[in-house]
Amino acid sequence: MDRTQDGKPRRTAARGSYAVGDERRARILDAAVEHFAQWGFHASSLARIAKDAGITQGGLLHHFRSKEDLLISVLRRTDEQxxxxxxxxxxxxxxxxxxxxxxxxxxxxxxxxxxxxxxxxxxxxxxxxxxxxxxxxxxxxxxxxxxxxxxxxxxxxxxxxxxxxxxxxxxxxxxxxxxxxxxxxxxxxxxxxxxxxxxxxxxxxxxxTVDGVGLPERSGGEEDRSEN
Amino acid sequence: MDRTQDGKPRRTAARGSYAVGDERRARILDAAVEHFAQWGFHASSLARIAKDAGITQGGLLHHFRSKEDLLISVLRRTDEQxxxxxxxxxxxxxxxxxxxxxxxxxxxxxxxxxxxxxxxxxxxxxxxxxxxxxxxxxxxxxxxxxxxxxxxxxxxxxxxxxxxxxxxxxxxxxxxxxxxxxxxxxxxxxxxxxxxxxxxxxxxxxxxTVDGVGLPERSGGEEDRSEN
DNA sequence: GTCTATAAGGCGATAGAC
DNA sequence: GTCTATCGCCTTATAGAC
Known part of the structure; x- marks a missing residue:
């Protein structure tokens, strides 16, 4: 999914490891979405989110400095997607x-x-x-x-x-x-x-509308544009 | 605070204390509404609700056997009102x-x-x-x-x-x-x-509608019927 | 980058005094 | 009917080992 097919330079390697971090981040964010859906914000628990992301609570807090930071990261990413x-x-x-x-x-x-x-x-x-x-x-x-x-x-x-x-x-x-x-x-x-x-x-x-015509029978535009 | 100023007959005394209990119940339910509004169910706390109702958590659980019982009592009463x-x-x-x-x-x-x-x-x-x-x-x-x-x-x-x-x-x-x-x-x-x-x-x-007429200018029916 | 350990406190529910 | 005390568990956040 994260194919940083690099060449030689350092930068690219750094990018590579950053991309791995991003993948873990993404796993955490995905898990957080499910928990916020089920529990809302206040009642969700970092430990349970971390567990679903295959990490410990301490590990999670390396990527997001607080629960609130996690929430706004989730919301931002979701809006971008x-x-x-x-x-x-x-x-x-x-x-x-x-x-x-x-x-x-x-x-x-x-x-x-x-x-x-x-x-x-x-x-x-x-x-x-x-x-x-x-x-x-x-x-x-x-x-x-x-x-x-x-x-x-x-x-x-x-x-x-x-x-x-x-x-x-x-x-x-x-x-x-x-x-x-x-x-x-x-x-x-x-x-x-x-x-x-x-x-x-x-x-x-x-x-x-001025012409008073409804929606066309079953036109396009409703398929999933699958942006992620 | 608990003035069960009884006379002799048991029944009346029981009814009297029941009415007082209802008043306390109502205070708890009112407080619970505010907390559920602010925190949802999972993240609301019985102790904080009890405090706002002027009682302790233990006292609250005399009126409602569990947090879930409190929730459905709140919802039921709200629907009745x-x-x-x-x-x-x-x-x-x-x-x-x-x-x-x-x-x-x-x-x-x-x-x-x-x-x-x-x-x-x-x-x-x-x-x-x-x-x-x-x-x-x-x-x-x-x-x-x-x-x-x-x-x-x-x-x-x-x-x-x-x-x-x-x-x-x-x-x-x-x-x-x-x-x-x-x-x-x-x-x-x-x-x-x-x-x-x-x-x-x-x-x-x-x-x-068949006649295609909209809403009358600003007719009644929108005032608070103040049912409680 | 991830772990374990821990601090400091809140949670719901129960038990028993009064 | 309301209190205090307590059980066992969960919470976020931090510290430091590896």
């Missing part, structure tokens, strides 16, 4: 925006640990002192601004009805996605989160 | 249904501890072993069936468009309410949860 580069490509239409979000939902449905972790942490993080509070405040701001910008562009293109409040609608979309995720987490095998979200987007498109 | 009798009165229209739900959102916004507790617990409870897992599974079933029934009635009355899937729409409504609640919890003083929900219901009514 997943849908934050969601807004990298400019969408050509609001339909494309929604298809990208459907793809994100499918991506989340395939990663129960990661997704349940967000459910558990965002609930805990409501309290102001929580170590992830600021992270989630910033995250919602970013997500809502991102979706809001695309909606505003769609209004300006004349695609979406002029009266629409882009930011309010973006917050609503984020709420639907989060809320469906909570329901899905209670029965991940039987709950069709993506289907539910598609139904929502379909009706939303009919009521909010 | 809040919007479970939501469906007591038959609504005359889907507008009325939505106004009742707006009232519930306003009720929740006035009780940050209780509401944040639900955010924290429903996130944790995604995992199957969690002591509140079954509670939340049952709760969503009940809520979605309740809202779904009212929507189905509205379809049968010819108020809502025939093609509508009542249960799917009910799940969507629950998702929006939960998702908005997560965002609200991050900034309860500045986030207009009820306004956001009203905007959602308004657009939903326009797209899903």
């Amino acid at each position: 997943g849908g934050v580069r969601l807004f990298a490509r400019e969408p050509q239409s609001v339909v494309e925006t929604f298809q990208t979000l459907l793809g994100l939902a499918a991506y989340n449905a395939e990663r129960p640990g990661r997704t349940k972790m967000f459910n558990a942490l965002v609930g805990e993080a409501g309290e102001r002192g929580h170590p992830a509070h600021d992270f989630f405040v910033g995250r919602y701001r970013m997500v809502i601004e991102g979706i809001g910008r695309e909606l505003r562009d769609a209004v300006e293109r004349g695609e979406v009805k002029p009266g629409t409040d882009p930011e309010a609608l973006a917050a609503e979309i984020a709420a639907v996605m989060d809320g469906l995720q909570l329901q899905w987490a209670l029965a991940p095998e039987t709950y069709d989160m993506v289907g539910r979200l598609r139904a929502y987007f379909d009706r939303l498109l009919r009521s909010v | 809040g919007g479970v009798r939501l469906f007591a009165r038959e609504p005359q229209s889907v507008v009325e249904t939505f106004q009742t739900l707006l009232g519930l959102a306003a009720y929740n916004a006035e009780r940050p501890g209780r509401t944040k507790m639900f955010n924290a617990l429903v996130g944790e409870a995604g995992e199957r072993g969690h002591p509140a897992h079954d509670f939340f599974v049952g709760r969503y079933r009940m809520v979605i069936e309740g809202i779904g029934r009212e929507l189905r009635d509205a379809v049968e009355r010819g108020e809502v468009k025939p093609g509508t899937d009542p249960e799917a729409l009910a799940a969507e409504i629950a998702a929006v309410m939960d998702g908005l609640q997560l965002q609200w919890a991050l900034a309860p003083e500045t986030y207009d949860m009820v306004g956001r929900l009203r905007a959602y219901f308004d657009r939903l009514l326009r797209s899903v």
